[in-house]
Amino acid sequence: MHWLAQTQWFSGSIPGAGLKFHIAVTLILAKSREPQMISYGYHRYPGRLFVVEGTDGSGKSTQLALLYQWLKAEGYPVFFSEWNSSPLVKDTTRRAKKRRLFTPTTFSLLHATDFADRTERDIIPPLKAGAIVLADRYIYTAFARDVARGCDRAWVREIYKFAVKPTVGFFFRAPLDVAIDRIAAARPSLKYYEAGMDMGWADDEEESFKVFQGKILDEYDHMVSEFGLTQIDATQSIRTQQRQMREIVSRHLKEKLKEKVVLTG
Amino acid sequence: MKEIKSYGTALPGFDAEPYSGKLIVIEGTDGVGRSTHVALLRTSLESAGHAVLDTGMTRSVLAGRGIKNARAGNTLGSLTLQLYYATDFADRLEKEMLPALRAGFVVLTDRYIYSAIARAVVRGADPAWIRAIYGIAIVPDAVFYLRLRSTEELAARVLASGHGFDYWESGMDLHLGSDYYDSFVAYQKLLLREFDRMSGEYGFQMIDTGRPIRRVAAELRRAVKRVIGDEPVTESEEAPAAAPAANPDIKKVASTTPATTGQQESSG
Numbered sequence: 001m002h003w004l005a006q007t008q009w010f011s012g013s014i015p016g017a018g019l020k021f022h023i024a025v026t027l028i029l030a031k032s033r034e035p036q037m038i039s040y041g042y043h044r045y046p047g048r049l050f051v052v053e054g055t056d057g058s059g060k061s062t063q064l065a066l067l068y069q070w071l072k073a074e075g076y077p078v079f080f081s082e083w084n085s086s087p088l089v090k091d092t093t094r095r096a097k098k099r100r101l102f103t104p105t106t107f108s109l110l111h112a113t114d115f116a117d118r119t120e121r122d123i124i125p126p127l128k129a130g131a132i133v134l135a136d137r138y139i140y141t142a143f144a145r146d147v148a149r150g151c152d153r154a155w156v157r158e159i160y161k162f163a164v165k166p167t168v169g170f171f172f173r174a175p176l177d178v179a180i181d182r183i184a185a186a187r188p189s190l191k192y193y194e195a196g197m198d199m200g201w202a203d204d205e206e207e208s209f210k211v212f213q214g215k216i217l218d219e220y221d222h223m224v225s226e227f228g229l230t231q232i233d234a235t236q237s238i239r240t241q242q243r244q245m246r247e248i249v250s251r252h253l254k255e256k257l258k259e260k261v262v263l264t265g
Numbered sequence: 266m267k268e269i270k271s272y273g274t275a276l277p278g279f280d281a282e283p284y285s286g287k288l289i290v291i292e293g294t295d296g297v298g299r300s301t302h303v304a305l306l307r308t309s310l311e312s313a314g315h316a317v318l319d320t321g322m323t324r325s326v327l328a329g330r331g332i333k334n335a336r337a338g339n340t341l342g343s344l345t346l347q348l349y350y351a352t353d354f355a356d357r358l359e360k361e362m363l364p365a366l367r368a369g370f371v372v373l374t375d376r377y378i379y380s381a382i383a384r385a386v387v388r389g390a391d392p393a394w395i396r397a398i399y400g401i402a403i404v405p406d407a408v409f410y411l412r413l414r415s416t417e418e419l420a421a422r423v424l425a426s427g428h429g430f431d432y433w434e435s436g437m438d439l440h441l442g443s444d445y446y447d448s449f450v451a452y453q454k455l456l457l458r459e460f461d462r463m464s465g466e467y468g469f470q471m472i473d474t475g476r477p478i479r480r481v482a483a484e485l486r487r488a489v490k491r492v493i494g495d496e497p498v499t500e501s502e503e504a505p506a507a508a509p510a511a512n513p514d515i516k517k518v519a520s521t522t523p524a525t526t527g528q529q530e531s532s533g
Contacts, residue, residue, distance in 0.1 A: 037344070037391045088341060089349075092331030101327045104277050105355045105401060110328065113348035120342035150277035158397040162344055 043164045047127035048252055051138035053220065054172035055213050056194075057182035058234045059241070063172065064136050066242045067249065071132055076253070079126040083137035086117035097193055104149040107193070111142055112159045123164055132253075139163045140171070140223055148215035149199060167252050170245060171224060174234035176214055183209075269366075272378075273400015276359065286366035287493045288403065290377040293411035294453050294460065295434045296419035296426070298474050298481070302411065303375045305482045306489060310371055315493070318365040320357050321375030327356035336433055343388040343438070350381045351398050358402065371493060378402045379467060383459035387452070388439065407492045409485060410460060410469035416453040418475070420446060 013020040050067070052060040071078045084093060093110060096102050102110070118135075126133050139160040146156045174182075183190075184206075192198065195205040196212030224231055230248060232241055269281050291299045291306075300321075307317050323332045332349050335341045365372050378399040385395040413419055423430060430445035432438070436452025437445065464471065470488060474481050 036389050037394065039391070086345070088335040088338070088345060089331060091334070092328055096327055101356070103355075103359050105359065106327055106352055109348060109352040109355050109398075113345055113352055116344040116348050117342060120344055121340070152274045152277065155274040155397065155400065158394065159348075161391070161394055 041165045045127035046130040049166045051135040051166045053140045055179045057179035058172040058174040060172040077131040079133045081122040081135045086114040089114040108146040144216045144219035169229045171229040172234040270404045284366040285369040288405040290405045290408040296423040297411045316370045319373045325353040325356035328353040347385040387455040416450045
């Protein structure tokens with residue numbers, strides 16, 4: 001516990017008596033040791049955080065990779081943070097998927113654990129140092145997926161309250177059939193949880209995946225206005241999407257940020 | 266049988282149908298004797314013919330090992346740890362505690378959500394946030410809060426147990442003291458304060474453990490009997506005819522425990 005002393009001086013005079021007085025009031029305040037948890041929207045860091053969201057097959061990872069190359073070439077310090085990447089949680093997740101141990105609640109909580117580690121390790125420190133952080137999938141993925149699995153909307157949002165609000169959250173929107181075709185072309189088979197087979201929506205993996213992705217897309221559509229996501233039409237050409245993305249990102253890269261890099265580089 | 270209630274947002278697809286089991290929580294700081302008393306209670310309940318499931322923090326199939334590994338390293342942040350505990354809790358709630366309660370077991374849990382809340386709050390987590398996460402928890406049939414006021418004595422008991430001080434139990438991540446002992450004492454004081462705060466909020470039944478183990482055990486046994494409304498399984502069951510309805514005099518009762526309870530104790 002820190003003790004914080006605050007002294008306030010009050011001065012006054014009594015004109016008739018020609019007296020002047022000064023009173024010092026010292027307040028001893030108990031301050032908690034650790035910084036309190038900072039809630040979504042209240043973090044203030046010199047860096048910038050750009051995240052991409054969208055259903056599987058929307059092309060968001062491709063777009064983020066291109067943005068990364070550009071920012072690096074421009075000389076910015078850039079950090080990349082991926083979904084499901086915490087070294088402390090990875091083994092547990094892998095084992096649980098293999099042995100099918102998850103329920104919607106534990107699936108949600110373990111992913112939140114993973115995300116907390118990413119936040120504490122990969123996101124907040126570089127943002128404090130003034131870097132640009134790029135995240136492939138962010139809290140909105142959890143909101144879409146967990147709610148599609150039946151978790152309570154408000155409960156899931158509350159869990160992630162500690163997350164840093166992104167500078168821009170891009171939502172790459174592809175119609176359902178387009179996304180499903182892209183996935184089918186890229187992957188020979190769907191995994192159990194990826195297809196939402198734990199939910200018993202359909203007997204067949206492909207059918208279940210379609211139901212799941214449909215629910216996820218509905219959730220994303222609701223979140224565009226709720227969280228002010230920037231929607232990009234993912235049916236456009238890759239170059240067109242990238243041009244739009246860079247245009248928006250560059251608006252948030254103040255010269256200040258750039259100068260700092262140029263001077264040190 | 267009564268309807269199951271959750272503290273907050275219930276589990277998805279939660280079935281509030283009454284269960285026939287009893288959920289009994291043993292809470293308290295480190296070194297207060299929780300595991301000793303859980304073991305004694307288990308023996309006593311089983312000898313009275315009750316099926317018992319005992320569980321405790323970080324024992325889940327899903328996350329137990331992961332938490333252990335994460336705590337062994339030096340990169341575990343506070344938020345990450347709190348959510349890992351929540352994952353562990355949810356797994357045990359859904360896969361162990363609820364099924365056992367529905368099957369009519371007495372579930373004895375060494376710590377419940379209150380330890381997790383206390384640990385999170387002393388580490389700067391938002392109290393409303395951590396409570397909302399644990400809103401999925403069901404309201405137990407009873408919470409026994411084992412309490413020992415002297416943190417120095419807690420430390421002595423931890424040492425006497427032979428395990429020595431643990432990094433996390435000593436709150437070393439909070440940098441409260443220059444060594445394990447100082448840190449343990451300071452950390453347990455903070456936890457005690459949080460537990461005391463929660464006592465009214467969650468209706469803890471406080472049990473002072475600054476007394477001989479057999480006294481405390483006898484008090485707990487009687488209190489648990491009241492909760493599960495014991496009726497003897499066999500004719501020879503030694504359950505007392507009538508347990509005291511209210512408990513203004515638990516200590517008195519405990520000190521005049523009949524010989525039968527003494528026998529149970531020695532078997533634990």
